[in-house]
Amino acid sequence: MNLTRAGSLARRLRAVAAVAVTFALSMIIVPAASAASAPSSPPPSPSQPHLSTSSLTGLQWCDADTPGGRPLSRSHTPLVIASKELADRDRTGMRMLVQVAPPDGRPLLTGEAPYLDTGERRATYQVPEGALRDGEYRVRVRTVDARGKSDWVPWCAFTVYTGEVEKPAVPGALQVASGPYSPFQRCGDPANPPSFSVRQVGILASMSPRDNPNLVGRFEIGRGEEEPRVEPASLIGANIWPGTLPDGSYRFRVRAEDGITVSDWSSWCDFVILP
The missing domain is CATH 2.60.40.10 (Immunoglobulins)
Structure with missing residues (x-):
């Protein structure tokens, strides 16, 4: 009788232990599954881009009210520059996506450049040789990373002109x-x-x-x-x-x-x- 009771008690203890292990595993697995299913937030949108003919010339903002009007590139390979907010310092691998298009046409060029993790976290993209000729264009940018994409910023109109202009005055x-x-x-x-x-x-x-x-x-x-x-x-x-x-x-x-x-x-x- 004592042996029978002992065996029954052992079986009960094994059953209780199995339930405890199953519960412990569920406590570990369920939060991981919940985290994986949580939606990831998109990165913040970059600043309105500005353009520069080269790394030596000044930055031109996309603002028709600035002196000289819309940005003017004296090169067919201008630089497109934008910066992003510094709030999400834990996000890595963010890149600036660039689209260049005619004033009323579909994008003729798409490129990207990484944000440098210094100062304003600025990204600089140079338009490749042969993509643009003298004429009117527009450009827009957005931020992308492994967790999502920001909204596009508004289009920025600019001009490419490599012909003759007024001769500069003697400094x-x-x-x-x-x-x-x-x-x-x-x-x-x-x-x-x-x-x-x-x-x-x-x-x-x-x-x-x-x-x-x-x-x-x-x-x-x-x-x-x-x-x-x-x-x-x-x-x-x-x-x-x-x-x-x-x-x-x-x-x-x-x-x-x-x-x-x-x-x-x-x-x-x-x-x-x-x-």
Whole structure:
């Protein structure tokens, strides 16, 4: 009798244990299934895009009220740039999807570029060679990732024109300083040129017309009869790092460029780096 009762008790204990294990497994599996079935939210929409003829020229916003009207590219391979919100820092792998189309036609170009995880989390897409010719276009962007797609932002109208335009004026207001944080000294008196002892040189000029968003300056720095040093084109100035120029007398000049058309060179601006 005792053995029978013991065997019955053992069977009951095994049954209870089996139920407990089944319940424990269900507690593990059910939440995972619920999480998998939860809808994923789409990424935030990017900012309204802006365009640039190249990495050297200024950014042009998609706003007809800005100076010069709609963006104007002086190249057939403009840059399309947009940034996204920083709220969803846990989302990775987000990309900017770009569509370019004629004013009233279907998209003729679709491309994408990753958002760089720095600063504003900006994405830059360059239109490939051969896709555009001179004419009117529109562009729009959206953000995509593995969890969804944002809405498209409104279309942005822009113009591509690589023909002749008004010749830029000769740059004026040439100035020089001993680095970006020092006050600039205006050029113009050869008998009393700007001078300083710090070997980091900053040079500056004013471009016009101001309603041409593609203007950049091309700077040349010379010393006596030596071949001038040509600095990469920039929006308004150039910075020469310490140790690049030894002590002595120098001069620089600048001309305005918009990618195709160039101005005449300015007059030379003399300056001296003291020992």
